[in-house]
Amino acid sequence: MLRIGEVAARAGVSVRALRYYEEQGLLEAERTPSGQRRYPESAVGRVRFVQQLYAAGLTSRDVLEVLPCVHTGVATPAMLARLAEQRDGIDRQIAELTAARERLAEIIRIGEQYVPGGHGPSEEAVDACRPAASRPAAEALRPVG
Template sequence: MRIGELSSATGASTRSLRYYESQGLLSSDRRSNGYRDYGEEAVRQVAFIQDLYRAGLPSQIIRDILPCTAPTPPEGECTQLLARVQQVRDELARQEQQITQRREMLDRYLSGTATPAGLGGQPVCSA
């Protein structure tokens, strides 16, 4: 299928598809006229790539993950890769916890139940 057809089938822009190819995430054959030709598996692969980008993974990790989705994945590499992905997930969880704590502190300031240290119980501002 040509790039426009793949774009229609996946909802990814042709620009994104070219980017995926430049990053080594997607491959195509070239026809004699120079047009890209993608196999049917490209639809599933593009959907998977988009999911991983939405999950916050960088191209480098996605590029490493893709061989592990093959019918016969490389031995050993996928176990190490899984550990890397779990590290990314754990870092996201840590960041979520920090954001939650910050939001809760701001909520306490806004509700008047907390005051900055050193103000001796004085509210930050009065409404």
């Protein structure tokens, strides 16, 4: 059985975070007679999983909805629906991130092309800043006005 500090260190989070997770019902702990928390090794993996879901934009409540699969080992249809919903949400996020990434990457490509020479503003660079959908407009993201 691990003490809270050990779990925190192994999972790469703060002690405060673990107490917060308990508060939110995401992580239980046994208690010693004196009231100190004791965790099984499994807690480390669980904390990492929670962190992963947080990173995916889920809230504590979302995670709480999704975690029961852990206890029952099997999902109800309603839970499956929620799981699928969260998965789809993540898919949407990935799509958005990919779009944003591409946009930055294009700005970088064009920037790298023009910086060496060091000459003035390039239409292409400005162009890269515009949303793909409105490229023809040739206006977006240039100095407003």
